[in-house]
Amino acid sequence: MSRSTVGALLLLGASLAACSDNTAAAPDGIVAATTAATPSVTQSFSMPVHATTTTAVTGCDNSPGPYITIEGGLALGGLGTRVTFTNNAKATHSYSTDAHVDIAVVPSGQSITVPKQPVLGGVGGNPFIWIKFEDGNGHAVSDEIYLGRCVQGLTKTSSVDFASLARALATLAVSDCENSPGPYITMDGDLYLAAGLDAKFIFQNNDNPVGGPHEASADAVVKVSLVPPGQTVRFNKQPSQGGVGGNPWIYFQFLTGTGATIGQQTLLGRCVQLAG
Numbered sequence: 001m002s003r004s005t006v007g008a009l010l011l012l013g014a015s016l017a018a019c020s021d022n023t024a025a026a027p028d029g030i031v032a033a034t035t036a037a038t039p040s041v042t043q044s045f046s047m048p049v050h051a052t053t054t055t056a057v058t059g060c061d062n063s064p065g066p067y068i069t070i071e072g073g074l075a076l077g078g079l080g081t082r083v084t085f086t087n088n089a090k091a092t093h094s095y096s097t098d099a100h101v102d103i104a105v106v107p108s109g110q111s112i113t114v115p116k117q118p119v120l121g122g123v124g125g126n127p128f129i130w131i132k133f134e135d136g137n138g139h140a141v142s143d144e145i146y147l148g149r150c151v152q153g154l155t156k157t158s159s160v161d162f163a164s165l166a167r168a169l170a171t172l173a174v175s176d177c178e179n180s181p182g183p184y185i186t187m188d189g190d191l192y193l194a195a196g197l198d199a200k201f202i203f204q205n206n207d208n209p210v211g212g213p214h215e216a217s218a219d220a221v222v223k224v225s226l227v228p229p230g231q232t233v234r235f236n237k238q239p240s241q242g243g244v245g246g247n248p249w250i251y252f253q254f255l256t257g258t259g260a261t262i263g264q265q266t267l268l269g270r271c272v273q274l275a276g
Contacts, residue, residue: 039171039252041268043167044165044166046165049075049162050161051159053072054072055158063124065203065220069116073113073114074114074227076193078106078108081252081255082100082254083185104257108258117224123205123219126151129147131158134199135164135195136225136227136229142162165193165195170252172186172252186238195229198225199223201224202215247271251268252268
């Protein structure tokens with residue numbers, strides 16, 4: 001009896017190319033990667049982010065303005081992965097899960113540090129100061145937050161919750177398909193944060209702190225990049241041992257930091273087709 005295998009990999013959440021052999025058929029709507037080369041899967045999604053910054057202001061009577069420093073960090077919503085194994089593909093419409101292994105590759109709350117940096121500019125004369133957060137594309141992710149009047153020793157911590165477009169890439173390697181309790185899989189990859197984070201400082205000398213100024217009528221606006229667009233978080237190679245023996249079908253799916261599934265699961269293929 002002949003065996004045919006056709007494989008191709010599409011990135012950015014696309015399905016992987018279909019394959020079949022004479023032992024079982026792939027479940028309907030999910031397709032397999034069959035090359036012996038290491039398979040990769042990507043997924044775009046929206047990741048929750050919590051940003052915290054501390055702003056310190058000194059030299060209020062300086063010209064052209066006070067001396068400001070800002071520092072802080074981003075706490076990420078987290079990223080997980082799920083590898084599912086099954087030997088029970090039935091026809092082309094259903095299958096049953098024999099085992100799955102979940103791994104947190106970016107723990108919930110993992111931080112990206114914003115190093116201390118100066119903010120240059122502003123106005124003299126002890127101004128009122130607000131801060132406003134934007135993503136790296138200039139879209140506001142917070143309202144204007146009043147920091148206070150520029151007096152010696154002004155220090156303020158601000159925070160904002162927002163969602164950042166993210167893209168996850170995982171690369172897997174498969175071996176030892178006939179082992180018990182299942183094949184040996186290693187995985188590494190990257191998490192890309194697309195937008196980044198900027199802070200705008202708004203200065204105004206008139207005595208109207210309530211409600212904040214409009215940027216168009218502010219005495220000065222200074223923008224500083226806290227996290228550049230395209231920031232990458234690397235998750236290092238780690239093992240995933242387990243599953244079922246007998247050359248199982250292997251599926252992959254990304255998870256949120258709370259364990260919810262992201263997108264559709266992807267069928268990578270039969271274990272022996274993926275093993276290098």
